[in-house]
Amino acid sequence: xxxxxxxxxxxxxxxxxSGCSQNDKSNxxxxxxxxxxxxxxxxxxxxxxVIFNNSGGGTGAGSEAGxxxxxxxAVQEVIFQETGVLVEVIKPAxxxxxxxxxxxxxxxxxxxxxxxxxxxxxxxxIIQPLNEVLExxxxxxxxxxxxxxxxGRVTDSKGTIWGIPRYxxxxxxxxxxxxxxxxxxxxxxxxxxxxxxxxxxxxxxxxPAGNGQTIPFVFRGGTVASSVxxxxxxxxxxxxxxxxxxxxxxxxPKELQEGYTDFIAKLAQWYQDGIINSxxxxxxxxxxxxxxxxxxxxxxxxxxxxxSQFTSVMQENFPEADFVHYETGMIGPNGELCxxxxxxxxxxxxxxxxxxxxxLAALMKVINWCFASWENxxxxxxxxxxxxxxxxxxxxxxxxxxxxxxxxxxxxxxxYADFCISIGLPYESQGMIYNTDGTRNKHSLYxxxxxxxxxxxxxxxxxxxxxxxxxxxxxxxxxxxxETTINEEMVKFVTGQRDLSxxxxxxxxxxxxGLNDWIAEYTRQYNELTR
Amino acid sequence: xxxxxxxxxxxxxEKNQKGFLYYLKKNGIFYLMLLPGVIYFLVFKxxxxxxIIIAFFDYxxxxxxxxILSTEFVGLKWFKKFFDSIYAERLILxxxxxxxxxxxxxxxxxxxxxxxxxxxxxxWFKKSVQTITYIPHFLSWVIVTGLLRQLITTDGGFxxxxxKFFGGTPILFLGSTTYFKSLLVISDIWKSVGWGSIVYLxxxxxxxxxxxxxxxxxxxxxxxxxxxxxxPNLYPIISIMLIMRIGDLMDGNFEQTQxxxxxxxxxxxxxxxxxxxxEGIINLNYSYSMAVSLFKSIIGLILVFFSNKSAKLMxxxxxx
Numbered sequence: 015x016x017x018x019x020x021x022x023x024x025x026x027x028x029x030x031x032s033g034c035s036q037n038d039k040s041n042x043x044x045x046x047x048x049x050x051x052x053x054x055x056x057x058x059x060x061x062x063x064v065i066f067n068n069s070g071g072g073t074g075a076g077s078e079a080g081x082x083x084x085x086x087x088a089v090q091e092v093i094f095q096e097t098g099v100l101v102e103v104i105k106p107a108x109x110x111x112x113x114x115x116x117x118x119x120x121x122x123x124x125x126x127x128x129x130x131x132x133x134x135x136x137x138x139x140i141i142q143p144l145n146e147v148l149e150x151x152x153x154x155x156x157x158x159x160x161x162x163x164x165x166g167r168v169t170d171s172k173g174t175i176w177g178i179p180r181y182x183x184x185x186x187x188x189x190x191x192x193x194x195x196x197x198x199x200x201x202x203x204x205x206x207x208x209x210x211x212x213x214x215x216x217x218x219x220x221x222p223a224g225n226g227q228t229i230p231f232v233f234r235g236g237t238v239a240s241s242v243x244x245x246x247x248x249x250x251x252x253x254x255x256x257x258x259x260x261x262x263x264x265x266x267p268k269e270l271q272e273g274y275t276d277f278i279a280k281l282a283q284w285y286q287d288g289i290i291n292s293x294x295x296x297x298x299x300x301x302x303x304x305x306x307x308x309x310x311x312x313x314x315x316x317x318x319x320x321x322s323q324f325t326s327v328m329q330e331n332f333p334e335a336d337f338v339h340y341e342t343g344m345i346g347p348n349g350e351l352c353x354x355x356x357x358x359x360x361x362x363x364x365x366x367x368x369x370x371x372x373x374l375a376a377l378m379k380v381i382n383w384c385f386a387s388w389e390n391x392x393x394x395x396x397x398x399x400x401x402x403x404x405x406x407x408x409x410x411x412x413x414x415x416x417x418x419x420x421x422x423x424x425x426x427x428x429x430y431a432d433f434c435i436s437i438g439l440p441y442e443s444q445g446m447i448y449n450t451d452g453t454r455n456k457h458s459l460y461x462x463x464x465x466x467x468x469x470x471x472x473x474x475x476x477x478x479x480x481x482x483x484x485x486x487x488x489x490x491x492x493x494x495x496x497e498t499t500i501n502e503e504m505v506k507f508v509t510g511q512r513d514l515s516x517x518x519x520x521x522x523x524x525x526x527x528g529l530n531d532w533i534a535e536y537t538r539q540y541n542e543l544t545r
Numbered sequence: 546x547x548x549x550x551x552x553x554x555x556x557x558x559e560k561n562q563k564g565f566l567y568y569l570k571k572n573g574i575f576y577l578m579l580l581p582g583v584i585y586f587l588v589f590k591x592x593x594x595x596x597i598i599i600a601f602f603d604y605x606x607x608x609x610x611x612x613i614l615s616t617e618f619v620g621l622k623w624f625k626k627f628f629d630s631i632y633a634e635r636l637i638l639x640x641x642x643x644x645x646x647x648x649x650x651x652x653x654x655x656x657x658x659x660x661x662x663x664x665x666x667x668x669w670f671k672k673s674v675q676t677i678t679y680i681p682h683f684l685s686w687v688i689v690t691g692l693l694r695q696l697i698t699t700d701g702g703f704x705x706x707x708x709k710f711f712g713g714t715p716i717l718f719l720g721s722t723t724y725f726k727s728l729l730v731i732s733d734i735w736k737s738v739g740w741g742s743i744v745y746l747x748x749x750x751x752x753x754x755x756x757x758x759x760x761x762x763x764x765x766x767x768x769x770x771x772x773x774x775x776x777p778n779l780y781p782i783i784s785i786m787l788i789m790r791i792g793d794l795m796d797g798n799f800e801q802t803q804x805x806x807x808x809x810x811x812x813x814x815x816x817x818x819x820x821x822x823x824e825g826i827i828n829l830n831y832s833y834s835m836a837v838s839l840f841k842s843i844i845g846l847i848l849v850f851f852s853n854k855s856a857k858l859m860x861x862x863x864x865x
Contacts, residue, residue, distance in 0.1 A: 020575075021577075134829070135607070138605050236808055237808055293699055293717060293720065502808060
């Protein structure tokens with residue numbers, strides 16, 4: 015009897031282990047892959063292309079579980095009808111997207127398209143050049159990004175195009191202030207740095223949130239470079255938060271600009287006076303957003319989405335509260351604009367070198383269709399009209415709504431931009447969304463009105479350049495050490511752990527650990543890529 | 546010389562016929578039950594050891610496992626890169642300091658807890674304390690560090706509110722190089738003390754109760770009984786646990802440190818694992834990560850050998 019029980023237990027153990035190691039096909043049905051990796055058009059089967067959607071889009075509230083299968087299939091079917099290509103999308107969680115991509119690429123699974131830095135992949139032959147296929151099948155893609163002057167970042171020094179742009183330069187690090195607290199203080203929206211500083215001290219004194227709960231000023235934590243530099247440094251230095259070229263033609267780090275120490279001194283003074291919260295450097299973006307939504311923040315120099323997407327959350331408890339920023343750009347102590355343009359991430363749309371010519375043509379056909387018109391973009395981004403979104407006629411008539419792309423999403427429709435290949439400002443800036451009270455949705459307003467407001471910012475010197483990260487790593491052995499030293503020491507200067515009188519020692523340390531290599535390599539690449 | 550003929554037959558020792566196959570046949574069912582575990586270790590622990598060689602190659606993950614040997618052999622390049630970093634010394638020292646502190650304060654904690662629990666007569670109370678102390682073990686570090694942040698924040702955190710109540714100035718624990726290591730040690734002890742005491746409680750339960758009774762008759766108090774009976778009987782298990790713990794000296798508990806680390810405390814909190822995560826994993830430089838991990842593992846192995854030998858020399862149990 016004991017032996018029989020032992021046998022049964024052993025069999026159960028084996029079955030459990032083998033069962034756990036099987037892929038759950040039912041759960042993966044939505045993201046079914048053609049694992050052969052060579053799904054060619056046999057004449058009866060459509061070509062299937064697989065997209066790893068790590069673009070960062072479709073991450074609004076409620077999107078954590080991804081699109082419903084029904085919504086996914088519906089949009090997939092529309093794209094198939096329009097292009098004759100079956101598109102499958104793998105949408106990873108944002109936290110482990112890069113790890114998952116690396117794992118999938120190394121395991122040989124079919125991934126035809128993903129977002130990444132082309133300089134990581136080009137040298138190793140993991141992605142393929144796109145010049146020819148763009149000329150033949152990607153005219154709309156070429157045209158639309160040409161208008162945003164974005165092709166420079168995806169082109170190497172030999173003129174080879176390695177990816178399709180995802181970003182162009184845009185204004186994204188505004189300095190926002192609370193309108194209701196401005197009113198209490200009888201102040202106007204600050205247009206100069208001095209006015210802004212006056213507001214900060216006044217609001218700290220007033221403590222409108224009560225019990226010392228007011229947080230005068232927040233920025234994204236971690237390092238000084240995370241957001242506050244981009245928002246304010248331009249008012250202290252000539253080039254703002256950008257590498258710069260000195261009189262000898264050398265590319266120099268922003269920390270060596272004249273006026274940079276004045277900026278750090280100002281932040282240190284604010285930290286000392288309690289304008290900057292003592293824990294701000296330990297706050298990640300999520301924590302910053304929580305504080306903004308809590309209604310305790312008086313001013314913020316953060317990425318625009320922290321304000322555009324979370325002001326409405328704040329307004330659920332504080333209906334009168336709102337955040338605004340300057341109209342024409344804030345002027346700093348040096349008489350120049352404070353904000354520096356965001357050069358954008360180095361992430362672009364990349365196509366696998368394993369893509370055969372036939373699959374490449376099909377893929378480019380899909381990409382071009384996505385970029386061909388706003389209507390196509392809207393399908394990819396928001397789903398199907400009448401099912402997932404509608405033209406919003408509550409504020410304007412239908413004709414105007416169609417002309418101006420005034421839309422409203424249908425709640426709980428279940429689609430979260432899985433197929434949004436044409437993500438990026440060209441079409442994001444064209445939509446309009448209104449709130450139920452007839453006012454413009456804040457995020458929509460930023461996308462359409464403010465992000466291309468280049469007059470409020472300084473340009474980044476090397477915005478059109480994607481540096482070769484492999485070459486940087488090879489030729490600047492202490493690259494990470496230099497970056498770590500800068501990040502660490504800046505925080506120490508601001509928090510008072512290190513006195514600013516030792517700034518020259520800090521610069522000497524940078525040179526000792528290899529800043530000359532840094533300057534030489536960046537200068538070499540800059541000259542090569544701007545030739 | 547006379548020879549006497551006898552009928553004595555000298556029997557040589559019989560060759561042992563009971564080989565592996567005999568035991569396999571006799572106890573086959575147990576070997577069958579053992580098989581999944583063996584396969585698990587073979588597949589997930591032994592075979593992947595082959596991957597260690599990427600520490601000597603410029604391995605790119607995109608080409609798959611098969612490409613390991615076809616990528617460029619770089620020798621000790623990644624080791625050199627790590628030791629050339631100006632932060633290598635700091636990283637190693639931070640790792641060792643934090644590990645030694647955890648060892649010094651954290652290793653005795655479950656032993657003391659086990660000793661104290663052993664003295665509790667009220668079964669209900671004893672079980673309750675055990676359960677309560679076990680629970681933190683099942684919480685992930687994400688939750689524990691989140692709770693910790695809520696407790697120590699200067700913005701209404703419980704600890705700082707108490708400090709303010711008594712007239713003190715709130716302390717920026719997470720941004721202070723003075724307190725950061727203490728935070729790591731205390732939270733680590735809180736999370737692991739209950740679970741760690743299980744092994745010692747099991748060992749204590751095997752102690753002959755007659756020894757305690759005899760000691761009571763001799764007039765030994767609680768502390769004397771603990772010192773002279775309980776502890777000596779725990780020495781073998783303490784020795785084994787200590788050897789294993791010393792082997793982990795170069796492991797700084799990446800998850801806990803990464804979740805609590807801020808740029809203000811890099812000088813005391815940045816350990817090898819957090820550095821490798823930034824440099825290796827995020828940048829997909831797996832070769833570099835593997836090289837540093839290999840370095841750590843070799844140090845750990847040397848420490849295990851050394852401590853095992855030391856334990857044996859002192860008359861205690863070793864792992865082998």
